[in-house]
Amino acid sequence: MLTSIATVSLSGDLQEKLDAIAAAGFDGVEIFENDLLTFDGSPEDVGKTIRDLGLKLVTFQPFRDFEGMPEPQRSRAFDRAERKFDLMEELGTDLLMVCSNVSPHSLGGLDRAAKDLAELGDRAAKRGLRIAFEALSWGKHISDYRDSWEVVRRANHPNVGLVLDTFHIMARKVPLDAIASIPGDRIFLVQVADAPILEMDPLSWSRHFRCFPGQGDFPLDEFMRNLAVTGYDGPLSLEIFNDQFRSSSTKNVAKDGLRSLIYLGDGVDGIKVGAKAAALPPKAHARNVEFVEFAVEEENAEKLATLFAGLGFEKRGSHKSKAVTWWKQGDINLVINCDKDGFAHSYNIVHGPSVCAVGLKVDDAGAALRRAQSLLASSFTQPVGAGEIAMPAIRGVGGSLVYFLDDQSELARIWDVEFEPEATTGKPSAGASLKAVDHVSYSMQYEEMLTWLLYFTSIFDLGKMPTVDVPDPGGLVQSQVVQGNDGGVRLILNGSQSPHTQHSQFLNEFFGSGVQHIAFSSDDIFASVDYCRKNGVEVLPISENYYDDIDARFGLDPDLLDRLKAANILYDRDDDGEYYQVYTKTFANRFFFELVERRDYRGFGAANAPIRLASQTRMNRHSQTSK
Ligand SMILES: O=C(O)c1ccc(O)c(O)c1
Numbered sequence: 054m055l056t057s058i059a060t061v062s063l064s065g066d067l068q069e070k071l072d073a074i075a076a077a078g079f080d081g082v083e084i085f086e087n088d089l090l091t092f093d094g095s096p097e098d099v100g101k102t103i104r105d106l107g108l109k110l111v112t113f114q115p116f117r118d119f120e121g122m123p124e125p126q127r128s129r130a131f132d133r134a135e136r137k138f139d140l141m142e143e144l145g146t147d148l149l150m151v152c153s154n155v156s157p158h159s160l161g162g163l164d165r166a167a168k169d170l171a172e173l174g175d176r177a178a179k180r181g182l183r184i185a186f187e188a189l190s191w192g193k194h195i196s197d198y199r200d201s202w203e204v205v206r207r208a209n210h211p212n213v214g215l216v217l218d219t220f221h222i223m224a225r226k227v228p229l230d231a232i233a234s235i236p237g238d239r240i241f242l243v244q245v246a247d248a249p250i251l252e253m254d255p256l257s258w259s260r261h262f263r264c265f266p267g268q269g270d271f272p273l274d275e276f277m278r279n280l281a282v283t284g285y286d287g288p289l290s291l292e293i294f295n296d297q298f299r300s301s302s303t304k305n306v307a308k309d310g311l312r313s314l315i316y317l318g319d320g321v322d323g324i325k326v327g328a329k330a331a332a333l334p335p336k337a338h339a340r341n342v343e344f345v346e347f348a349v350e351e352e353n354a355e356k357l358a359t360l361f362a363g364l365g366f367e368k369r370g371s372h373k374s375k376a377v378t379w380w381k382q383g384d385i386n387l388v389i390n391c392d393k394d395g396f397a398h399s400y401n402i403v404h405g406p407s408v409c410a411v412g413l414k415v416d417d418a419g420a421a422l423r424r425a426q427s428l429l430a431s432s433f434t435q436p437v438g439a440g441e442i443a444m445p446a447i448r449g450v451g452g453s454l455v456y457f458l459d460d461q462s463e464l465a466r467i468w469d470v471e472f473e474p475e476a477t478t479g480k481p482s483a484g485a486s487l488k489a490v491d492h493v494s495y496s497m498q499y500e501e502m503l504t505w506l507l508y509f510t511s512i513f514d515l516g517k518m519p520t521v522d523v524p525d526p527g528g529l530v531q532s533q534v535v536q537g538n539d540g541g542v543r544l545i546l547n548g549s550q551s552p553h554t555q556h557s558q559f560l561n562e563f564f565g566s567g568v569q570h571i572a573f574s575s576d577d578i579f580a581s582v583d584y585c586r587k588n589g590v591e592v593l594p595i596s597e598n599y600y601d602d603i604d605a606r607f608g609l610d611p612d613l614l615d616r617l618k619a620a621n622i623l624y625d626r627d628d629d630g631e632y633y634q635v636y637t638k639t640f641a642n643r644f645f646f647e648l649v650e651r652r653d654y655r656g657f658g659a660a661n662a663p664i665r666l667a668s669q670t671r672m673n674r675h676s677q678t679s680k
């Protein structure tokens with residue numbers, strides 16, 4: 054199937070849209086009439102531009118309010134169609150997409166609609182053109198693909214075929230199995246869109262909240278399996294009306310779109326998506342966060358090392374050729390990079406002290422890289438010094454890196470090979486009893502959330518959780534968790550539309566998106582906090598009112614309540630278990646750490662997030678007024 058996208062899905066003028074569509078690597082494009090009407094260039098020029106860009110003009114659309122009209126509207130509709138046929142000849146496309154009539158004047162009856170479409174088919178055939186008929190989910194008489202198919206079947210004209218648009222089908226929860234019995238050559242166009250499940254009328258839902266496949270909640274895999282049965286081999290075209298996409302980077306949204314189509318075709322037997330389609334390696338099994346790398350200047354490197362030591366990390370080694378140190382506790386590896394060369398340094402110049410990379414352990418790092426590249430991630434390489442191991446990497450949130458490691462290649466020995474071990478005092482320290490990276494939390498522009506959701510869920514075997522709104526004193530923050538089934542990797546994507554949230558301040562000060570906090574798991578949070586406090590780590594103070602409230606909500610043992618309060622530990626409980634969390638103060642105004650203890654608990658303490666945000670806001674204001 055050819056990959057295609059409707060121009061309505063992107064921001065910009067028609068030229069910008071077409072350039073971005075071609076640059077992303079699509080095979081074809083649907084011209085939305087409005088994009089042509091508002092463009093200052095002749096249809097011939099537009100057609101030539103499309104061909105010069107190597108794109109196929111898949112269809113011109115939409116042609117509205119056609120079938121089932123009484124006279125005189127009926128004759129006028131045919132005249133209108135002839136004018137659009139002229140335009141299509143100038144553009145150089147043979148397919149006109151007609152969507153079902155929404156006019157109050159339209160008359161019902163499948164035979165009446167079939168007769169009109171057959172006549173339009175005759176007129177189109179004379180000019181070598183074709184007609185594709187779509188059921189809008191808010192069509193006056195035809196709103197179900199089974200009816201539009203019946204109309205096309207009764208029109209019984211070789212130049213009249215069917216459009217399947219997944220939004221209209223799924224918005225009305227029409228069963229998908231009837232698709233499998235439509236002959237593939239009677240389907241002229243397939244439009245794919247996903248959407249979040251919302252309680253809303255289909256028209257508003259469709260015009261504002263569609264998104265790319267994989268970003269919403271629709272059962273698109275089931276649709277694709279039914280489509281595969283039909284033998285359809287025409288265009289698979291994204292038609293996405295989305296408010297954010299219309300105000301985002303044309304190029305990035307186009308690239309996300311193609312990624313979503315490649316991902317949609319992945320693993321559906323009998324379907325090949327894209328003219329140049331190749332089989333993808335399976336989803337990378339994200340086992341755990343193997344390391345987190347910090348890019349800092351020398352002065353902050355010392356401060357960060359002090360903080361790591363206070364958190365119970367042990368310095369394990371120094372890089373053989375670079376100003377890079379390795380810190381370890383439990384299964385957690387932290388890297389401080391203050392080398393004057395290389396990626397970390399450039400990242401530091403732009404963002405200041407920051408997390409510049411996260412290393413994920415997968416089953417097969419090479420295969421993970423190939424999958425990521427097939428899904429249009431940008432791979433990253435930098436010169437490999439003598440005695441170093443080349444670690445596959447791709448660009449991630451805010452231009453930071455995601456490295457791939459595995460146990461089956463020489464990457465398993467990276468610490469031993471690249472680092473000079475630190476002379477130890479002999480007795481291994483238990484540190485602060487921290488075990489592993491529990492989660493990594495990214496802050497990003499609100500408009501980017503769907504981009505990174507698709508990135509993580511298409512490349513890795515990570516699934517998404519429902520989004521939650523977290524109130525910050527300066528506005529709402531939307532929070533989306535992506536995580537693996539086994540809990541080895543949990544990532545949080547945060548975005549906010551308010552410019553006054555902590556989150557948005559982070560984006561301003563950080564000059565873009567990035568990691569804002571990292572949580573470490575502990576088996577004994579009280580011991581961990583005790584260790585940290587004795588070693589000079591300051592934790593975020595929590596208000597007395599909070600402890601009154603959790604006492605009222607959970608009826609806690611007075612001794613436990615006192616201990617929580619004394620240690621500034623936040624608490625949550627649900628049907629599964631209990632959660633304990635504590636935060637460090639923010640490092641260099643950029644990022645902070647969280648220590649958590651999970652007792653059969655799978656959430657992230659969403660109820661506590663506003664408490665944390667309010668406390669951080671207080672700390673911030675305090676540090677600003679005391680300057
Ligand atoms: O919102 C609309 O009007 C509209 C137009 C054309 C389509 O293909 C569609 O699915 C919706």
Ligand SMILES: [Mg+2]
Nearest residue numbers: 187218244292
């Ligand atoms: Mg459509």
